[in-house]
Amino acid sequence: MPLYMVIPLRLLFWLLLAPLLPGVINKVKAWVAGRQGPPVLQLYYDLARLWRKGVVVSTLASPGFIIAPAVAWTAVVTAALLLPLAGTGTAFSFDGDVLLLVYLLALARFCTAWGAMETGSAFEGMGAAREVSFAVLAEIGIITAILTLVVQSGSIALSSMFEPLFGPGAALLAVGLFIILLAENCRVPFDDPNTHLELTMIHEVMVLDHSGPPLAMILHGASVKLLLFAVFLAQAVLPLSELPLLASVAALLVSVLLITVAVGLVESLTARLAFRRVPLLLTIGFLFCLFPLLLTWMGDL
Numbered sequence: 001m002p003l004y005m006v007i008p009l010r011l012l013f014w015l016l017l018a019p020l021l022p023g024v025i026n027k028v029k030a031w032v033a034g035r036q037g038p039p040v041l042q043l044y045y046d047l048a049r050l051w052r053k054g055v056v057v058s059t060l061a062s063p064g065f066i067i068a069p070a071v072a073w074t075a076v077v078t079a080a081l082l083l084p085l086a087g088t089g090t091a092f093s094f095d096g097d098v099l100l101l102v103y104l105l106a107l108a109r110f111c112t113a114w115g116a117m118e119t120g121s122a123f124e125g126m127g128a129a130r131e132v133s134f135a136v137l138a139e140i141g142i143i144t145a146i147l148t149l150v151v152q153s154g155s156i157a158l159s160s161m162f163e164p165l166f167g168p169g170a171a172l173l174a175v176g177l178f179i180i181l182l183a184e185n186c187r188v189p190f191d192d193p194n195t196h197l198e199l200t201m202i203h204e205v206m207v208l209d210h211s212g213p214p215l216a217m218i219l220h221g222a223s224v225k226l227l228l229f230a231v232f233l234a235q236a237v238l239p240l241s242e243l244p245l246l247a248s249v250a251a252l253l254v255s256v257l258l259i260t261v262a263v264g265l266v267e268s269l270t271a272r273l274a275f276r277r278v279p280l281l282l283t284i285g286f287l288f289c290l291f292p293l294l295l296t297w298m299g300d301l
Contacts, residue, residue, distance in 0.1 A: 006091045007081070014080045018223040019043040021230070021260045022193075028264025043223060050216035058119040058209060068115030069214040072108040073221040079104035080228045084159050086240040087248035093159035098146055101158065102139075105184075108221065109135055115214075116206035127205030130275070134190065134202070137282035138183045144289040145177055149236060151296045162235040169292040174237045176288030178262070181229040183282055185222065188267040190278055230259045 023040035030037020039045075057065060079101050084090040113128035150156055153163040165173055183190045186203035195201055207218050234240065234255035240248045273281060 010081055010085065010091050011077070013085070014077060014224055014227065015220075018227040019047060019220060021226050021256075022223055024257070024260045025187075025264040025267065028261050029268045032265065032268035043219065047216045047220055050211075050219070051213055053212040055212040055214060056209075060120040061118040061209075065115055065118040066214055068111040068118070069210065069217045069221070072111035072115070073217040073224075075104045075108040075111070076221045076224050076228070079108075080224055080231075082158055083228065083231055084162065084235070084241075085231070085249070086235065086252040087243060087245040090159045093157050095155075095157050097158050098150070098156055098161065102143065102146070105142075105225075106139070108225070112203075112206055112218070115210070119209045121209060123205050124208060127202055130202045131206060134183060134278055134282060137279055137286060138180055141176060141180045141282065141286040141289045142184075144286060144293055145173060145180070145236065148173060148289065148293040148296055151293065162241060164235075164237055164239045165292055165296065169295045170237045172288050172295075173292040174233065176285050176290075176292075177229070177233040177236060178259070179281065179285030179288065181226075181233060181259070182263065182266065183278075183285065184229055185226045187263055189270050189273040189281065192267075192272050226260075226263075227256065230256045233259060 020040065020043075022043050023038070026042065027037050027040050055066070081091055082093075082097050082101050082104075084093075109131065113132055116124040116128040146161075148165070148169075149161045149163070152165060153161040155161045164170060182188070186193055191202040191204070193204060195204065203222075207215060210218055231252065234252055238251065238255060240251050240255075242248075243251060
């Protein structure tokens, strides 16, 4: 298929499917609690409503308050486009594109924190500080997981580095990446996306002053990031690329659905950690990613 057709199709996949994941999570949480809960498509309705609203800007904020969410959204979507999708491969690939993926995610986090501090709010500054502090440990885990795949495949290109592990290494990497997924997407036990208590929020407190289309970009970007990490996790531990095209795509979608349901179950059955215990859990996630790296490296000796 020509490149000018592949990129729009992949873009539609990421843009249209991503808002479904938070809806599935909320539905699972409602099911566990014995409630009906909001519709699965609730985020689509919220995004459509926000795009029709105006923007309220603090008198202290510079144009960066509007620019930062747009840059963060663009960085996350571009990072998502770099990922291969099961047997369909990738839209464009080059050696070292995995490094660009890491830097794009870092750029999105930087812009989110930048936009939060534009208003001069003490609460948003506090949330930005927490976000960046916890991200230090989360990013170590991400890089370690990527190194595991690089050593396993001998490639630094995303199109060829997803050669799944087998045995204990795959199980350890899956647990480590799942912990990192929860941390990077501000889910329980690291953060609660449904809370509105400023003193206990991390990510949500950074977007309190955003409204209208910028808030829509932030919410949609967060859903794309969740889908990105779910796809990364599924392809890192499952041999999806070795299956026929239709089977690999179906397996990827089912895997993403199961990961999303698992996130909902974790949020329903566990409590949020105290801030002082978050670094410990992030360190555990890093170790779960480090052990597969050591096993893979020792296997290549």
